[in-house]
Amino acid sequence: MRLRGRKGIRETIESQHDLVVLNPAEWKGRWAERFGNEKPIHVELGMGKGKFISEMSVLHPDCNFIGVDMYDELIRRASEKARAAAGREDGSAPDNLALALFNIERIADVFDEGELRRIYLNFSDPWPKKRHARRRLTHAGFVRQYVRLLDSRGEIHFKTDSRPLFEFSLNSFADLNIRLRRISLDLHKDGPAPDNVMTEYESKFYEQQMPIYRLEAVIGQEALAEHEASLALAERQP
Template sequence: MRLRNKPWAKPLIEENPQYVVTEPAELRGKWQSRFAQKQPLYIEVGMGKGRFIVEMAKKYPERNFIGIEMQTVATGIALKKQLEAQLPNLQFICANGSGLTEFFEKNEVSGIYLNFSDPWPKKRTEKRRLTYKSFLAQYEEVMCAEGHLEFKTDNRGLFEYSLVSMNNYGMEFDQVWLDLHQTPDLVDNVMTEYEEKFSQKGQPIYKLEAHFKTSK
């Protein structure tokens, strides 16, 4: 969902290059230099307003996180959260997340999060879905052998498509949830803004965790 223009967003990003990267290809293979410590790197593709990635950085200080978002306003809202929290293990990329292999070197990433991605429901827009095979190939390229992918959505059609796409690509599923918030033993779940909104309405939240079979 596209947000209303906020005139303050772009200047705020420009004033805080210590947290927001707008030319990510220049840091390919050198992302650890952006953090206080060298730690396993996790990325969220399409972070929206940043609630999930900010909370993950708070929860797991032993990991480094990067939130990727192409919308300037959304990045600005996430940046406000980071300016308040001042987390040493969190960075943002304001750019189109479709070019991950241009941003990250092979094996540079330990995990990828896809949260409530645009479903692109029409057949002609299939290639834009973040679980389409060309995106999966990029994830496999940048992730280390032991890395994993987590995907959440409220869209059943996209979830079913993603299961088939990942299976056809040769991925292995670690766990699949068809109604995440009805899981009796649910722990350590960090919600996004959308997740909280939809789950409060009683809509099921679908989630999967998966990894690539082939070793590198």
């Protein structure tokens, strides 16, 4: 991926200490300290221009959010989205949002075991060639790492426009015996799905009437118990 950015991008993001984290490995195991509270931490891996994570941080002040990307230019663009989403006169960013610059392959260097509550994978690169399968963010090698980093209520939420990637992901989760729920083969078939924040790509795909594939992977033991309890309750309903 090649991005053409403005001159002085690095200087721009380096100056945003309230929002941008350029050395995220320094906060491994201490992200609660970075936010100054013990709220659950939600992470979007590959946030693009930052629309999704910015809007989520405003809609859910009871959680902390971290948007991750490896490109300076996308961090810069996301910082603009974040400040606009907050809508504050002084231009400050949401207090519960951080933008972290790093390659997702280094995720285990940035987060500690059980430090995260939820991971979002939104329209990740499908890496269509078979020889590149290990680079897909739902490859078992990555998923195993996510499982270690998620807490007892941890979940993975995944959306894509790529049917081959979705099929690959279903098999990847199944091979690891991970419980799935809310699987959709056309998320917006009947109009915009409720309680769903769209990414930039998703908005375009929706306008083009392209199907969006989505699932939730239930990871943590408490999350699994809660899910099973809800299923049992539903079975008892008349």
